[in-house]
Amino acid sequence: MTAEKLASESHSSQRREMTGAEMVVQALIDQGVTDIFGYPGGAVLPIYDELFQQDRINHILVRHEQGAGHAAEGYARSTGKVGVMLVTSGPGATNAVTPLQDALMDSIPLVCISGQVPTSLIGSDAFQECDTVGITRPCTKHNWLVKDVNDLARVLHEAFHVAKTGRPGPVLVDVPKDVQFATGIYTPPEVSPRTSYHPRIQGDIEAIKQAVALMLTAKRPVIYSGGGVINSGNEASKLLRELVELTNFPITSTLMGLGAYPASGKNWLGMLGMHGTYEANMTMHDCDVMVNIGARFDDRITGRISGFSPNSKKIHIDIDPSSINKAVRVDVPVIGDVAHVLEDMIRLIRASSTKPDEKAMGAWWSQIDKWRSRKSLSYTRNKDVIMPQYALERLYALTKDRDTYITTEVGQHQMWAAQFYHFEKPNRWMTSGGLGTMGYGLPAALGVQIAHPDSLVIDIAGDASVQMNMQEMSAAVQYEAPIKIFILNNQYMGMVRQWQQLLHGNRLSHSYTEALPDFVKLAEAYGGHGIRCEKPGDLDDAIQEMIDVKKPVLFDCRVANLANCFPMIPSGKAHNEMLLPDEATDDAVANAIDAKGRQLV
Amino acid sequence: MNAQNLASGSAYFIAKETELPVTTVLSVLVDNEPGVLARVIGLFSGRGYNIESLTVSETEHEQHLSRITIVTRGTPHILDQIRHQLERIVPVHRVVDLSVRADELGQSGPIQRELALVKVAGLGEHRNEALRLADAFHAKVSDATTEHFIFEITGKGSKIDQFIAIMKPLGLVEICRTGVAAMNRGPRGM
Ligand SMILES: Cc1cc2nc3c(=O)[nH]c(=O)nc-3n(C[C@H](O)[C@H](O)[C@H](O)COP(=O)(O)OP(=O)(O)OC[C@H]3O[C@@H](n4cnc5c(N)ncnc54)[C@H](O)[C@@H]3O)c2cc1C
Ligand SMILES: Cc1ncc(C[n+]2csc(CCOP(=O)(O)OP(=O)(O)O)c2C)c(N)n1
Ligand SMILES: [Mg+2]
Numbered sequence A: 001m002t003a004e005k006l007a008s009e010s011h012s013s014q015r016r017e018m019t020g021a022e023m024v025v026q027a028l029i030d031q032g033v034t035d036i037f038g039y040p041g042g043a044v045l046p047i048y049d050e051l052f053q054q055d056r057i058n059h060i061l062v063r064h065e066q067g068a069g070h071a072a073e074g075y076a077r078s079t080g081k082v083g084v085m086l087v088t089s090g091p092g093a094t095n096a097v098t099p100l101q102d103a104l105m106d107s108i109p110l111v112c113i114s115g116q117v118p119t120s121l122i123g124s125d126a127f128q129e130c131d132t133v134g135i136t137r138p139c140t141k142h143n144w145l146v147k148d149v150n151d152l153a154r155v156l157h158e159a160f161h162v163a164k165t166g167r168p169g170p171v172l173v174d175v176p177k178d179v180q181f182a183t184g185i186y187t188p189p190e191v192s193p194r195t196s197y198h199p200r201i202q203g204d205i206e207a208i209k210q211a212v213a214l215m216l217t218a219k220r221p222v223i224y225s226g227g228g229v230i231n232s233g234n235e236a237s238k239l240l241r242e243l244v245e246l247t248n249f250p251i252t253s254t255l256m257g258l259g260a261y262p263a264s265g266k267n268w269l270g271m272l273g274m275h276g277t278y279e280a281n282m283t284m285h286d287c288d289v290m291v292n293i294g295a296r297f298d299d300r301i302t303g304r305i306s307g308f309s310p311n312s313k314k315i316h317i318d319i320d321p322s323s324i325n326k327a328v329r330v331d332v333p334v335i336g337d338v339a340h341v342l343e344d345m346i347r348l349i350r351a352s353s354t355k356p357d358e359k360a361m362g363a364w365w366s367q368i369d370k371w372r373s374r375k376s377l378s379y380t381r382n383k384d385v386i387m388p389q390y391a392l393e394r395l396y397a398l399t400k401d402r403d404t405y406i407t408t409e410v411g412q413h414q415m416w417a418a419q420f421y422h423f424e425k426p427n428r429w430m431t432s433g434g435l436g437t438m439g440y441g442l443p444a445a446l447g448v449q450i451a452h453p454d455s456l457v458i459d460i461a462g463d464a465s466v467q468m469n470m471q472e473m474s475a476a477v478q479y480e481a482p483i484k485i486f487i488l489n490n491q492y493m494g495m496v497r498q499w500q501q502l503l504h505g506n507r508l509s510h511s512y513t514e515a516l517p518d519f520v521k522l523a524e525a526y527g528g529h530g531i532r533c534e535k536p537g538d539l540d541d542a543i544q545e546m547i548d549v550k551k552p553v554l555f556d557c558r559v560a561n562l563a564n565c566f567p568m569i570p571s572g573k574a575h576n577e578m579l580l581p582d583e584a585t586d587d588a589v590a591n592a593i594d595a596k597g598r599q600l601v
Numbered sequence B: 001m002n003a004q005n006l007a008s009g010s011a012y013f014i015a016k017e018t019e020l021p022v023t024t025v026l027s028v029l030v031d032n033e034p035g036v037l038a039r040v041i042g043l044f045s046g047r048g049y050n051i052e053s054l055t056v057s058e059t060e061h062e063q064h065l066s067r068i069t070i071v072t073r074g075t076p077h078i079l080d081q082i083r084h085q086l087e088r089i090v091p092v093h094r095v096v097d098l099s100v101r102a103d104e105l106g107q108s109g110p111i112q113r114e115l116a117l118v119k120v121a122g123l124g125e126h127r128n129e130a131l132r133l134a135d136a137f138h139a140k141v142s143d144a145t146t147e148h149f150i151f152e153i154t155g156k157g158s159k160i161d162q163f164i165a166i167m168k169p170l171g172l173v174e175i176c177r178t179g180v181a182a183m184n185r186g187p188r189g190m
Helices: A003-012 A020-030 A042-052 A065-079 A091-095 A097-106 A132-139 A149-164 A177-181 A205-216 A227-232 A234-247 A278-286 A338-351 A358-372 A388-399 A412-420 A441-451 A472-478 A494-503 A519-526 A536-548 A586-591 A595-600 B002-007 B036-046 B076-088 B098-104 B124-136 B157-170
Strands: A016-019 A035-038 A058-061 A083-087 A110-116 A142-145 A170-176 A183-186 A221-225 A251-253 A268-271 A289-293 A313-318 A332-335 A404-408 A456-462 A484-489 A529-533 A553-558 B022-031 B053-060 B065-074 B092-097 B111-121 B140-144 B148-155 B172-177 B181-183
Touching: A016 A020, A020 A042, A020 A149, A020 A177, A020 A183, A035 A065, A035 A441, A042 A083, A042 A110, A042 A170, A042 A177, A058 A441, A058 A472, A065 A083, A065 A091, A065 A097, A065 A110, A065 A441, A065 A472, A083 A091, A091 A097, A091 A110, A091 A132, A097 A110, A097 A132, A097 A170, A110 A132, A110 A149, A110 A177, A132 A142, A132 A170, A132 B036, A142 A149, A149 A170, A149 A183, A170 A177, A205 A289, A205 A313, A205 A332, A205 A338, A221 A234, A221 A278, A227 A234, A227 A338, A234 A338, A251 A278, A268 A278, A268 A412, A278 A358, A313 A338, A388 A412, A388 A456, A388 A484, A388 A536, A404 A412, A404 A441, A412 A456, A412 A484, A412 A494, A441 A456, A441 A472, A441 A484, A472 A519, A484 A536, A494 A586, A519 A529, A519 A553, A529 A536, A536 A553, B022 B036, B022 B076, B022 B098, B022 B181, B036 B065, B036 B076, B065 B076, B076 B092, B092 B098, B111 B157, B124 B148, B124 B157, B148 B157, B157 B172
Parallel strands: A035 A058, A035 A083, A083 A110, A110 A170, A142 A170, A221 A251, A221 A289, A251 A268, A289 A313, A313 A332, A404 A456, A456 A484, A484 A553, A529 A553
Antiparallel strands: A016 A183, B022 B065, B022 B092, B053 B065, B111 B148, B111 B172, B111 B181, B140 B148
């Protein structure tokens, strides 16, 4: 880059006069944004005009605004950066609601810029008008309607700040069309935008000391880590590994936290919760000290609250004070950022004269090994039919040594993916946990691939979910994003069917997918590549073909139709009342949930 | 009660609530900007919390700060959640549970005052009785004809409730109440 160019660029981010539409683009540049996902329409045309006249921001044209949102989420989760989406007023904005709520529940930093009808028409039921800030108020961390062009730059910078700091989340900036045309003064990013917003980062040292004292006298400890470790960043994962190494504590994680601690690590128990491993859930149930690091005691984790780890003292590290004591009362809350708190914690542990009780820990580990030997993820292989678990074992074996990112849709395949794909690093696993949005995985994979053009990006999909945002295949083809959609096709909404079997007397109301499309032809129709595999013996070659093709792929993996996902904690039950695969006979499944439990789900 | 349980976390594994609900007064200091009240109210309705009384007005003009006073009811656990959830709202500066604060200060409770306008219409003995009772309650006459009075009364909610109950048989026409304004006793601010 020449000196002049550098100078002119640094000049560009100074205070100067420009139109609102120019400000949007300038603010994105000043916030370090390089890629955005969007869809045009009348109320954002001035912004699209500015995008046309520059080349610093790469705009990915999706095929549906929901796709833009999930793509931005995948982009954000796989990079640690803020995801950005741009939509028009009215239907553009309402289509953005699902990904906004998805990002809110999973703490994903997202900035949505929406067009709005001109200020003077707001409230008049103008063409493509909707009350965007009203509709999105409960599904954003914060939102703004900008009525004066001179506020626009400040608000945009504030939006990025709010999205990425504290507990990350989605924000929305609604920009009326006249504000996009109007001229005003652009202001560069500020350091501290508003006094009412000040997330706590550093943990209270007294609380941390208390936590450390409790940990070092524990006889049956466990670390329960979550998405907050991923949110906190790479340093947090590093420190988590160090903490485990230092204490030799067993560690489990939620769905959202997979990869923060490596699945190959010797202290790893696998995922916990409703579809978690036996060893993870039993360890949680019987522990005497639980260290929750960036997880939120979600109901998929706790099962019946009164039966949740009844005899433990609980430590909870979380950046959001409202997460503390929300579902489960804890003994030692530590409010702060995971990386900051772990740093203090590790320092104090190293300095302490008390060391973990080795004898007690030895006994604890031998108990855990007994639970492990129960092999709760076992399943019966079949020579003729591909078992979904087998498909994922093979997918893992053939892709683990590559630079791979995994996204998922929602259903049984998602849980099997969590159980059978093993993550060594954070930010490699993108899934819709809190909202459980079918249709998340395909556009999320697109977003991940845009951020990592040379990596292998796979959406582990279900036959029903994948149809919810299938249209983004077209975007993937346009941008030469070679995403691989690995469909575990059981011709059922398997997860729904599993619950119908458990709760509704095996009456499979509308959970069978009649008239599935021919996924191979569909792939070809989009200009991608289609693969079908029906026999276990053909699977490895087919997966290899999928990896080798430099195009978006729809892989129709025909799996056993009626397989169910175990282990499972039936609703109303506690961690030590799991349903294990070898016990899950048809009868056991039908009677697993008693009448009382049935009312709970 | 049930709604409160649901709001406490899981919609699926509903635990029996063992704590008893209490009433409390929250003071919420917010940036006075469009939509801020909707955010606060939306939080209550969205999460199934109760609002028994709500007042709002700008209190620090130069800093554009408004003070919202909310009387709400719930178990101590839920009230804690409400406070933390309110603090998450970006334009919210501070949330103080005035009742808890009063306890900490060893006081019986925050000062709570409400103003009500009470219209009473009637003739003869009812009219005289209304005026006599209004006087006993230190209510002011803000408007009157030979057929009606509008009384203006200030005080604790319970005093106003009582006044209204007494006026009912004397020709009560309509009532307008401001909702509770409240602060803690003593020299310190919130
Ligand atoms: C069909 C289906 C089945 C499911 N089954 C399971 C299951 O069996 N097991 C399971 O685990 N999940 C399961 N889930 C997912 C579940 O619904 C929740 O999304 C998940 O358990 C929540 O993960 P988490 O507790 O890590 O919280 P997250 O939603 O990731 O929240 C992160 C927490 O960390 C805090 N935080 C954020 N940033 C920081 C920071 N920098 N520092 C400190 N704290 C921070 C946040 O305030 C929040 O409290 C399932 C989902 C679906 C759709
Ligand atoms: C948008 C949306 N609608 C409905 C649901 C409810 N739901 C959860 S899983 C599921 C079935 C998913 O079927 P499929 O994608 O084939 O996955 P499988 O369980 O068969 O692996 C449904 C309908 C949901 N999670 N999201
Ligand atoms: Mg299916």
